[in-house]
Amino acid sequence: MNEEARQEEKNPMEDFLRMDRIPHIWCPGCGIGTVVTSFVEALKKSELDLKKLAVVSGIGCTGRVAGYVKFDSFHSTHGRAIPFATGLKLANPELKVVVFSGDGDIAGIGGNHLIHAARRNMDIVVICVNNFNYAMTGGQVAATTPRLANLSTAPYGNFEYSFSLPYLVDTCGATYVARWTSLHIRRVTKSIQEALAKKGFSFIEVITPCVTLYARRNRLGDGLNLLKYYYDKSEIRHGADTRTVDIDFQGKLIVGKFVDKEKPTFLECMNTHLQKTLGEKYMPYGVKP
Amino acid sequence: MRKVKADPKGVLTGAHYLDGDFAIAEGALAAGCRFFAGYPITPSTETAERFSERIPYVGGIFIQMEDEIASITALIGASWGGQKPMTVTSGPGFSLMMENIGLAAMMETPLVIANVQRGGPSTGLPTLVGQADMLQVKFGSHGDYEIIALCPDSPQECFDLTVKAFNLAETYRVPVFIMTDECVGHMHEKVVIPPPDEIEVVERKWYEGPKDKYLPYKPDKDLVPFMVKAGDGYRFHTTGLTHDERGYPVINAEVQDWCVNHLVDKIKKNSPKIIEYREDQIDKAEVVVISYGITSRVAVKAVQDARKAGIKVGTLRLVTVWPFPEARIKELAAKVKAFVVPELNLGQIRREVERCAFGRAPVIGVPHCGGWVHDPDDILKAIKEAVR
Numbered sequence: 155m156n157e158e159a160r161q162e163e164k165n166p167m168e169d170f171l172r173m174d175r176i177p178h179i180w181c182p183g184c185g186i187g188t189v190v191t192s193f194v195e196a197l198k199k200s201e202l203d204l205k206k207l208a209v210v211s212g213i214g215c216t217g218r219v220a221g222y223v224k225f226d227s228f229h230s231t232h233g234r235a236i237p238f239a240t241g242l243k244l245a246n247p248e249l250k251v252v253v254f255s256g257d258g259d260i261a262g263i264g265g266n267h268l269i270h271a272a273r274r275n276m277d278i279v280v281i282c283v284n285n286f287n288y289a290m291t292g293g294q295v296a297a298t299t300p301r302l303a304n305l306s307t308a309p310y311g312n313f314e315y316s317f318s319l320p321y322l323v324d325t326c327g328a329t330y331v332a333r334w335t336s337l338h339i340r341r342v343t344k345s346i347q348e349a350l351a352k353k354g355f356s357f358i359e360v361i362t363p364c365v366t367l368y369a370r371r372n373r374l375g376d377g378l379n380l381l382k383y384y385y386d387k388s389e390i391r392h393g394a395d396t397r398t399v400d401i402d403f404q405g406k407l408i409v410g411k412f413v414d415k416e417k418p419t420f421l422e423c424m425n426t427h428l429q430k431t432l433g434e435k436y437m438p439y440g441v442k443p
Numbered sequence: 444m445r446k447v448k449a450d451p452k453g454v455l456t457g458a459h460y461l462d463g464d465f466a467i468a469e470g471a472l473a474a475g476c477r478f479f480a481g482y483p484i485t486p487s488t489e490t491a492e493r494f495s496e497r498i499p500y501v502g503g504i505f506i507q508m509e510d511e512i513a514s515i516t517a518l519i520g521a522s523w524g525g526q527k528p529m530t531v532t533s534g535p536g537f538s539l540m541m542e543n544i545g546l547a548a549m550m551e552t553p554l555v556i557a558n559v560q561r562g563g564p565s566t567g568l569p570t571l572v573g574q575a576d577m578l579q580v581k582f583g584s585h586g587d588y589e590i591i592a593l594c595p596d597s598p599q600e601c602f603d604l605t606v607k608a609f610n611l612a613e614t615y616r617v618p619v620f621i622m623t624d625e626c627v628g629h630m631h632e633k634v635v636i637p638p639p640d641e642i643e644v645v646e647r648k649w650y651e652g653p654k655d656k657y658l659p660y661k662p663d664k665d666l667v668p669f670m671v672k673a674g675d676g677y678r679f680h681t682t683g684l685t686h687d688e689r690g691y692p693v694i695n696a697e698v699q700d701w702c703v704n705h706l707v708d709k710i711k712k713n714s715p716k717i718i719e720y721r722e723d724q725i726d727k728a729e730v731v732v733i734s735y736g737i738t739s740r741v742a743v744k745a746v747q748d749a750r751k752a753g754i755k756v757g758t759l760r761l762v763t764v765w766p767f768p769e770a771r772i773k774e775l776a777a778k779v780k781a782f783v784v785p786e787l788n789l790g791q792i793r794r795e796v797e798r799c800a801f802g803r804a805p806v807i808g809v810p811h812c813g814g815w816v817h818d819p820d821d822i823l824k825a826i827k828e829a830v831r
Contacts (some may be wrong), residue, residue: 172680205676210520226673228523229682229692231546234516237508241517242673244504245478245524249674262732270509280735318525422505428499437452437502 164240168442170194174225179218183377185336185362186216186283190223192339193361194253195283196346204417208251210239212259214290215364216283219254233264236271239278247421247440250279250350257284258357261317265297272355277419279349279356282319283336293367300403304371319359320412321396329354331396331413335384336362338409343410354419361388361407444614444665448671449473449642452501456638460687464489464531464626467557467621468497469636470605471529475644476524476555477503480517482510485569486625487559511536514515515543517555522547523681525672527609527647531557533625534567537576538583545584546683547704551660551668553612553647554603557621559628560736560787573624573813574736575788581765582787587703589710591717592620592765594735598632604762610645616667616711619826622764624787624818626737645687650677660702661688666709714766719817721760724750728757729780730829733772733796735761737816738785745822751811754830764792772799781829785809785822805829 165173171194180186191229194355197204204225210219213232220227230238243251253260260268260282271278287305288294295308304309320331330352332345342360349356363369363380374380388407391399399408418426421440428436453472461469467490471479481491495505504521511532517527524552532540533694537558547554562568576583586811591611595601605621612619612784650657650669660668668688671677684692685699697758710717725731730749734742739760749756759775761768776782781804784793793808800806807825811817 172691205678206674208673224678226523226678228520229680229684230516230519231543231683234512234543234546237513237516238520240481240506240508241478241511241522242524244506245521245522245528246672246674247526247528255479266572267507270513295587344462359828426752432499436499439502441506 167191167194170197170224171222175222180215181366183365184215185218185285185360185361185381188336188339188362189281189283189342189362190219192342193346196350198345199347200350202250202350206249208242208249210235210242210251210253212255212264214256214259214288215257215285216254217259217290233259233262234267235259236264236267236280237279239409240271240276243276243278244421253278253280255380257282257286257319258288258296261319261322262297268323269326272323272328272357274420275327275329275354275417277353277421278357279346281346282357282359283362283370284319284359285362287364287368289364289367292360293364293371300401302403303368305368306371316401318396319357320399323357324396324413326331327355327417328357329414329415329417330356332360332411333361333399333409335388335407335409336360337381337385338388350412354417356427444648445646446643447646449639449644450475451639452643454636455635456594459634459636460631461634462489462631463595463598463623465500466598466601467605467623468493469634470509470602471555471609472497472501472524473588473602473636473642474527474606474609475721476527476529476609476789477501478521478528479505479530480514480521481509481512481526481530482508482532482536484533484536486561486628487533487557488812490531490557491627498514511789512537512543515540515547515556517550519543519547519550522552523673524555527553527613529555529557530763533559533561534563534573534576535565537579539794541583545586545588545669547618548584548588548590549683551682551706552618553616555608555612557605557623560622560624563620568814569812570625572737572816573787574738575791577764577786577791580622584641590618590620590765591615591710591763592622594622594761594764595627596736596739596760598630598634602625602634604635606642606644609617610643613645613647614667615713616670617710619727622736624736642772658688659690660686660704662709666705666712667823670762696737708746710766717763718768719762720768720771721762723758725757725759725775727755729755730783730826731757731759731779732783732785732826733759733774734763734785735764735792737785741816741819742822743821745826746762748823749826754826756826761792767799769796772796776803778798779804781805781807783807783809783825783829785811785817786823787813787816789818817825
């Protein structure tokens, strides 16, 4: 391809990204960009009206996603992307609301909101990029850090038990739960596509390499090594009992689509219940006449 | 800014016997609020209860969130989704909301929060009155920013000022606070709700230009930027980070200077239009009693007694506490012998009066830690001391 043709060629993601904000801040070898690519691919394949799509992030490396995607996008506070998304979705039920944030944001500081949104079956999609540490602040131990992994605030290795996110949200009532590594590009894309097409609380965990911090401290090699390492360690087990999908340091990674079921959403429950209880006096909300 | 008549669906026209908490819920419904997210806390819970009972017949959302952090954050999301949202709380819940009150100010998001104040600090006096969050409401979140705070002194004013709070929030794209207290919140009085066509409601200043030209933080002539809502095809971005007119983060001192000054100027420069207070017999007054909320009701007795004793006492009741009526206090400081400031805290607004009086007139506080209202005699003593 000559230089002129190269310049004329449009980046296939240009319509979905804020090109005036590129280059992004993520490190070479980081997995977040790959997940964003999967998200964009899923959107291309879906039949969503992109005008009606909103992306909400919290704080952290993955928290920066909202700033790069060209939709109505909100960069909220640490841990609060889910309640922000809840307000947005309930304010305008026509919106498809996607929360895109990290493990520290969603399951650490924001853990309370995560379990309650799953319990209510709030109709939102949560994409949780799990890199096993607080990366934006320099690699501190997290609620998802496997035991024995070494991080700057666990300098002698982590001795705490960690969350198994699929088990947590499944127990709380999520209607779609999947886990992949960021090298499962087609499968991540497919999961996001399925979640976007579904009503209810959908949760997709994507294990991604944090090269600069997690990998370096734990001598897990460079970005490519770690990508391959997670991929090779993973075993696809669709429909696995989420009680069995714990992550051990250096151990096997059970991935797959664990939960895909139907259940009325918060708004459906509200409308059905109040209609039944109050009869014709009830003014249904968010329902097209 | 467009003024319209209230939507009749939310207006319960007529004369009612309501407590202040209930009147806040009715004020919200009259003002067009159709989104309430909250968490139960004494003595504010009755507002949430009233709203949850009424909203199914009006059409809208009541959601009890998992905590106050979730409540305030859901309000910010709801406001960007096009709703006029509100929540109510009291001391401990108010403290939990602080970080995201800063986010609301930074994102220039219209919303309304009522704080039915109880005694603090910490769990303090859950069921008893206090007025000790008056500085927290202004300074509680980190960084420099401005908000608007109103102080009702009766259930009727709880209704009226809640309508006003929504109108101010929509006009200035700012969080607005109703800083009431346990006494006013639980006091039952006559509340007259006017017919919908007599209630003026402000519509948000929606942007209607070309989609690709929209800048969410470009100040208009009145310094307030136009707003859009999610789902209208503008593909806008907003963040709690320091940002430029596009809403894009820019991390440097120059943009910080522009961004923070804008948040502050927007309210400061419009403050003559925002500030409201009520004065009585102020022209020939030697002493002026400055008060707000329930304390202004208690002060009435002290002022009557002082007048009987031949003292020329004027009163100034703060309806808007923030922005503070600086100019008026400065003006009065040059004329009067002294100010008397009774309040259910150890001198929060007194400090503000002292700042404005700037040594031209002494300021005599009548502090009280809360739990009950003042003995009017304590206020009377301070008035007598002031003229000595």
